[in-house]
Amino acid sequence: QKEVEQDPGPLSVPEGAIVSLNCTYSNSAFQYFMWYRQYSRKGPELLMYTYSSGNKEDGRFTAQVDKSSKYISLFIRDSQPSDSATYLCAIGAGGNQFYFGTGTSLTVIP
Amino acid sequence: GAVVSQHPSWVICKSGTSVKIECRSLDFQATTMFWYRQFPKQSLMLMATSNEGSKATYEQGVEKDKFLINHASLTLSTLTVTSAHPEDSSFYICSARAGGRGPTEAFFGQGTRLTVV
Numbered sequence: 001q002k003e004v005e006q007d008p009g010p011l012s013v014p015e016g017a018i019v020s021l022n023c024t025y026s027n028s029a030f031q032y033f034m035w036y037r038q039y040s041r042k043g044p045e046l047l048m049y050t051y052s053s054g055n056k057e058d059g060r061f062t063a064q065v066d067k068s069s070k071y072i073s074l075f076i077r078d079s080q081p082s083d084s085a086t087y088l089c090a091i092g093a094g095g096n097q098f099y100f101g102t103g104t105s106l107t108v109i110p
Numbered sequence: 111g112a113v114v115s116q117h118p119s120w121v122i123c124k125s126g127t128s129v130k131i132e133c134r135s136l137d138f139q140a141t142t143m144f145w146y147r148q149f150p151k152q153s154l155m156l157m158a159t160s161n162e163g164s165k166a167t168y169e170q171g172v173e174k175d176k177f178l179i180n181h182a183s184l185t186l187s188t189l190t191v192t193s194a195h196p197e198d199s200s201f202y203i204c205s206a207r208a209g210g211r212g213p214t215e216a217f218f219g220q221g222t223r224l225t226v227v
């Protein structure tokens with residue numbers, strides 16, 4: 001069983017839609033939950049992270065963690081064409097080892 | 111945010127040759143650098159962790175004699191793929207973290223696409 005599972009998509013939505021991106025994980029010891037955004041030919045950039053459980057909101061982005069279900073989500077409200085990218089989740093216990101999802105490719109159509 | 115520069119962005123080499131990839135932190139001192147590899151449609155996989163001035167720690171299944179990592183300064187780490195073969199063709203990406211920073215505060219380079227022919 002993989003440490004982290006993420007639906008690779010691709011996901012295509014109209015501008016203004018709400019986007020939901022998800023990952024599941026297997027190890028209940030994981031405490032750090034991160035979301036990265038990666039544009040084509042660029043390195044991943046940290047978008048949001050949560051420690052332990054709960055929700056975190058930053059502008060149009062909301063990250064949720066459900067530790068009981070081992071399920072994390074990233075919601076993007078009022079999606080924009082500039083949000084078109086690959087979104088990766090990364091999950092870890094706090095050391096140097098983080099497990100990445102395969103990434104979900106998102107296209108927001110104007 | 112902090113800037114990490116990786117060079118080259120892409121490289122094609124002949125089977126049996128060696129390729130060196132550089133990872134530089136441009137505006138901070140990177141005590142720790144991480145090297146990842148990503149095959150198509152797969153996750154980023156951590157290959158090794160290096161601390162400045164120390165030997166790298168390799169993940170299980172990664173050949174340390176094949177993937178030579180040097181982290182001789184606080185702003186530069188290099189990954190050398192020795193005697194490259196077509197199966198080594200992949201996307202290699204580094205990330206760097208300053209000393210005393212938490213696990214979420216590592217910044218990624220833009221990656222290097224290696225193709226071995």
